[in-house]
Amino acid sequence: MVSPILELININKSFGHVQANKNINLTINKGTIHGIIGENGAGKSTLMSIVFGLYQANSGTIKVNGNEINLKSPKDSIINGIGMVHQHFMLVENFTVLENVILGFEGETVFGEKLKKAKQDLQKLCEIYNFNIDLDATISDLSVGFRQRVEILKSLYRGAEILILDEPTGVLTPQEVDELFTILRSLREEGKTIVLITHKLIEIMDLTSEVSVMRQGEMVGHTKTQDTDKEKLAEMMVGRNVLLRVDKSESKKGEIVFKVSNLTVKDDLDVMRVKNVNLEIHSGEILGIAGVTGNGQTELLEALSGIRNVEGGSVELFGEKISDKDNFLNPRMLKEKGLAHVPEDRQRMGLVTDFKASENLIFGYHDQEPFSKSSILNHKKISEYSNKIMKEYDVRPNSPDLVTSNFSGGNQQKIILSRELNENPKVLLVGQPTRGVDIGAIEFIHQRLIHMRDRGAAILLASVELDEVLSLSDRIIVMFDGKIVGEKNNKNITDRELGLLMAGVTGE
Amino acid sequence: MEFLSDIASLINSTLRISTPLVFAAMAGIFAERSGVIDFSLEGKMLMAAFVAAVGTYYLGNPWIGLLLAILACVSLSMLHGFASVTHKGDQVVSCVAINILIIGLTTALAAAWFGQGGLTPTLTEEQRFLEITLPFADSLRDVPVIGIIYSDILSGHFVFVYLAYISVPIVFWIVFKTSFGLRLRAVGENPSAVDTAGINVFAMRYKALAINGVLIAFAGAHLSTAMNANFFREMSAGRGYLALAAMIFGKWHPKTALIACLLFGFTDALQIRLQGVELPAIGEIPVQLIQAIPYVLTVILLAGFVGKAIAPNAIGQPYIKER
Secondary structure, rough: OOOEEEEEEEEEEEOEEEEEEEEEEEEEOOOOOEEEEEEOOOHHHHHHHOOOOOOOOOEEEEEOEEEEEEOOOHHHHHOOOOOEEEEOOOOOOEEHHHHHHHHOOOOEEEEHHHHHHHHHHHHHHHHHHHOOOOOOHHHOOOOOHHHHHHHHHHHHHOOOEEEEOOOOOOOOOHHHHHHHHHHHHHHHOOOOOEEEEEOOOOHHHOOOOEEEEOOEEEEEEEEEHHOOOHHHHHHHHHHHOOOOOOOOOOOOOOOOOEEEEEEEEEOOOEEEEEEEEEEEEEEOEEHHHHHHHOOHHHHHHHHHHOOOOOOOOEEEEEEEEEOOOEEEHHEHHHHEOOEEEEOOOOOHHHHOOOOHHHHHHHEEEOOOOOOOEEEEEEEHHHHHHHHHHHHOOOOOOOOOOOOOOOHEEEEEEEHHHHHHHOOOOOEEEEEEOOOOHHHHHOOOHHHHHHHHOOOOOOEEEEOOOOHHHOOOOOOEEEOOOEEEEEEEOOOOHOOOOOOOEEEEEEEE | HHHHHHHHHHHHHHHHHHHHHHHHHHHHHHHHHOOOOOOOOHHHHHHHHHHHHHHHHOOOOHHHHHHHHHHHHHHHHHHHHHHHHOOOHHHHHHHHHHEEEEEEEEHHHHHHHHHOOOOOOOOOOOOOOOOOOOHHHOOOOOOHHHHHHHHHOOOOEEEHHHHHHHHHHHHHHHHHHEEHHHHHHHHHHOOOHHHHHOOOOHHHHHHHHHHHHHHHHHHHHHHHHHHOOOOOOOOOOHHHHHHHHHHHOOOOOOOOHHOOOOOHHHHHHHHHHOOEEEOOEEEEHHHHHHHHEEEHHHHHHHHHHHHHOOOOOOOOOOOOOOO
16 A cells, blocks of 8 residues: 655765765655655755756656656656645746746647636636635735645646645744645645655644654654654754753843834835834843734834834833934944844844854954954954854854855854854844754754843844744734734743734734 | 928827837847846847848848848847856846947948948948838828828838837737746746746746847847938947836836837937927027937936836846755
8 A cells, every 4th residue: 555656766966065965765655744854954955856856966866656757857847746835935926826827837829728727727626625715816915825825736736746845834824834734634635645844843743644854964764753752853853962942940020121112113115014013121031022924023123223214103221212213323322232133134134144254253343352453453362252252152163264154054143143142232132043043053042042031131032933932932922014913921822822813813 | 280290290200210119128028027137229229230231231132131130139139148147147247248349349340341430331222121101191191180190190101110019019919918928927027936837947038038139130120221221330329228218117018118119209209300490488499408308308207207117026137046
């Protein structure tokens, strides 16, 4: 009854000097949901892009239903019944659902009969799987969850028997995740085979029947999901024992340090993104902001950290008004007042990625002693300091002269954290501290944030990872459409409640 | 009655003057919809004018001249593609290089071959394209209204004028009603989506550039073998850039780009008509001021008068598959 539908034999793939996949062997059985788990940069997405024909392997064999196939482009894999839902959706935003689905499979030169037939076929598919999609809707008007359904629909329409999903839940609310899993289970009932790439252990345990673990480009193990647990999988992924929960004591709340009143902020396109937000953070407290990406968290953090103008309202630090519409402190002045900022997009705003690690480590303090004197940098002092701090924050490799873009995401984040935390800020604004960061580094970063809190800092944490908000915060607010739609004490709250708030469902 | 015939001749020259702009704007739509910036419309138009004039002079048939111009422009488009699609070079730089190369090359070759200070020899009546008088134009002239529209406005143009306005609905049809058009628009918006649909992104962009080359050749041939009877240096006189501006005002859409081209053509026709005319109360307007009208209009329109133009999402970005 169990027969392999997809076999990978000795797959190798290098990008320049980096070997992304080393001698990968993998067998996927028909009609199963097979998980592939591994840290960021373990080579999961690369491997699946090879299976989808987007990248070509340097060596190795791929078999579908026992027949060796030669994949030169996605076209070949689509013909062989392989479909893929990418992490970043492959949709044309100003096209309709229908146009996106038929793209490349129009079946006729001039639109006419085939288009009508495609529409009917798609309507049937939508009914079978309960997709509830309007085929004439424009993609840019659809929510992320629906866009993902369009991607699944696209693969199914193109005849996929094997459906690969690359980190499908990263951008979804908990409810959307449930709906996605329902769809995936019903696809399995229909006999489809699903490959789920993820770094979230809970999804593996929930959904899959078999799991393969990748680490640093290699396949380090295959197992039946029922024979393993989260701790074992995490250990296989990282190669050592990992603490999955955040250990923290009760917070010792102090006075109000940071106060935001009636804040409104507009984005670059003049759209109101933050609407009348009020919040207070006490010293020794972590206030978490939960919410789906794009609900104003980014603009809120930018305004609070002094890199975006405030449209209305005010911000107070220790009772002193630091920002309103007319008086606006720039990031440097805010820093002097004890406010630090770890931006969400570390490569765009947190680092100059072409600079050496040591240069990024002192950025913002480069004109102060001991790093410089009379505008001339003291490289010896900078180097000493960098060595010391990189050891303290466990930045690997510990080489201050290495160009920052060569560090992994987690280590880049540690470089920013060490710079921002080193001056003992009184208020810390953190956006997506562990986005694209692997489990081992997440553990470290979380410990550091708790440590800061215990030393009396007021921390504002915005994250799209609900687990992160839940495990770090003392209080949680939920943002939807620029407004705070709920505030909860993080004691007796479920992710279900939060999820409803995040989706904009208010009212008890 | 004199007023009516003034209007008729103004519309007539608007149609004629707009012709190279329309071809160039349609050419630009193909390139830019596929995600490739085309600043080199100017250079290509100039190249086509030169090749058409020289080819026609030696071979005696303007259609052969046009064919050679098409070959030349498609080659230049392929060169642009080779630099900016295959080798992922900066698209603007590639275009600027083509423009500079062609300005120098045409002037130098014309001077070296014909020794007339950058002019090519004047084509005879038999060699060049002539105005086409539509059937019954003469006999219908005296019929009220229809006579003016048919005989004075629609009749008596070069073949290119008719082709240009026929090309607009055809371009619209290709871009919005065919699978090729769907892929063309997709590749300019999100090339990854096209790649994962099993379509070759690079091939799509080359195809778009080839069509671009064909269309722009018509604009150049119109200049040197129809509107004029020879090539002279820098005869494209910024029309390529003007067409690019029209295409942007037209939001990369054939219909609205056509309207923008006609608007530019109209102001140009108007400024020619106004030269030396005594206006009541104002008197005679200096020629320089009148000649500036199209450019002033460009600046005003560019300053956002027609609303924000949203370019294809992936324009100017070379497609890089593997990081």
